[in-house]
């Protein structure tokens with residue numbers, strides 16, 4: 001049934017807010033059940049935190065938002081396969097680099113082997129962390145036996161207490177910044193454990209081979225939402241930000257881009273902090289309202305330098321580097337599968353993203369390229385093109401890659417993250433209980449919300 005079935009096209013069974021991966025998947029699932037949907041998207045495009053950018057050499061694209069998929073991310077991989085998209089391995093051959101006390105040191109694997117004491121220290125702390133994570137149910141972290149204790153401390157405090165060398169907490173800090181776009185000193189230990197549990201392990205979060213960074217989509221990750229949107233039969237309203245939602249026992253009235261849309265239920269798929277900007281009538285329950293006041297986004301700027309060739313490969317380098325001293329914390333070889341050019345990807349994360357985000361674009365580019373040169377030599381200074389994306393400056397995202405919880409939020413308000421409120425249901429990567437924060441989680445959250453809404457509509461019709 002098409003959402004246009006009402007005379008003015010303003011009524012449907014369900015309104016979906018946001019045409020990122022979660023919103024598009026929810027819409028598709030509802031359509032498959034014969035439920036009419038109108039989907040409202042604030043931007044002029046679909047995909048949200050997934051965005052392809054054309055490369056200036058060849059006819060390939062690169063991604064300035066989410067891009068990698070890992071071996072246990074079954075949902076996103078199955079969806080990409082179904083949509084006819086191809087995957088390729090992230091380039092992971094040769095040596096990785098770390099700037100260790102001013103010298104570029106080569107290593108293999110995820111953890112740099114710079115110093116046996118640091119390595120052993122990281123190993124034992126990671127083991128302990130993994131064991132704790134396994135005891136946390138990502139669907140209800142607040143029920144873990146030690147939930148209160150773990151939610152009272154930051155991830156940074158835990159790292160400091162559970163390591164003996166200076167090098168180990170620094171490595172964990174870089175890993176945490178890459179995962180959450182935030183410093184460990186900002187993140188609740190319980191939140192970090194739940195997030196890790198949802199991914200299977202800490203290694204799964206940080207590894208390239210065997211982990212979340214293992215593969216990419218040849219056509220670029222935004223091809224997933226673009227193809228989903230092409231296949232939808234529902235009314236997709238672009239440039240239609242939802243500004244107000246009136247809700248009552250019988251349904252909702254959603255105000256979007258000058259229209260008033262009526263439905264029996266709404267699925268809100270936007271990042272949690274942005275749900276606090278919607279004008280709710282009546283106000284949402286205090287627990288939900290205060291959750292979103294305590295669930296910020298991380299910060300990250302993705303910086304991509306495009307070269308004629310991936311020249312670092314000639315030196316037996318993978319393009320992966322860690323730089324504890326410089327502004328660019330980590331780099332990856334982000335060249336397209338067909339090798340038509342070389343793309344070096346660097347991340348500015350957390351406080352560094354906020355500080356460098358204040359600079360003029362040319363000054364920021366110069367800082368980033370300086371970091372690339374320190375690692376990969378003088379050739380890195382002269383890219384053919386430079387592309388960057390600061391998600392904190394995006395009106396309809398406001399940070400990235402994901403929202404996290406500081407201490408206290410999970411035990412006080414965690415249950416409100418997913419709990420429907422009358423006709424209001426929640427989806428989005430942050431609400432997922434498997435691969436929370438990732439594309440895979442966005443897909444499963446969309447499916448789960450669609451199933452829950454369909455069941456609720458069936459109950460109310462009975």
Ligand SMILES: Cc1cc2nc3c(=O)[nH]c(=O)nc-3n(C[C@H](O)[C@H](O)[C@H](O)COP(=O)(O)OP(=O)(O)OC[C@H]3O[C@@H](n4cnc5c(N)ncnc54)[C@H](O)[C@@H]3O)c2cc1C
Pocket residue numbers: 017018019020021022023040041042043046047048049050064065066067068069240241242243269270271274300302391396397399400401402427428429430437438439440442
């Ligand atoms: C830099 C970066 C790197 C990442 N790396 C990876 C990675 O390698 N692998 C991975 O799996 N994941 C990665 N992620 C995370 C991944 O991109 C997200 O988990 C996923 O795309 C989230 O999808 P979503 O549908 O839940 O939310 P979103 O993509 O945020 O979609 C929400 C949609 O709602 C819209 N919207 C917002 N407000 C309103 C409103 N008021 N009214 C209507 N519409 C509104 C937005 O425009 C957006 O389209 C990364 C993200 C970023 C930004």
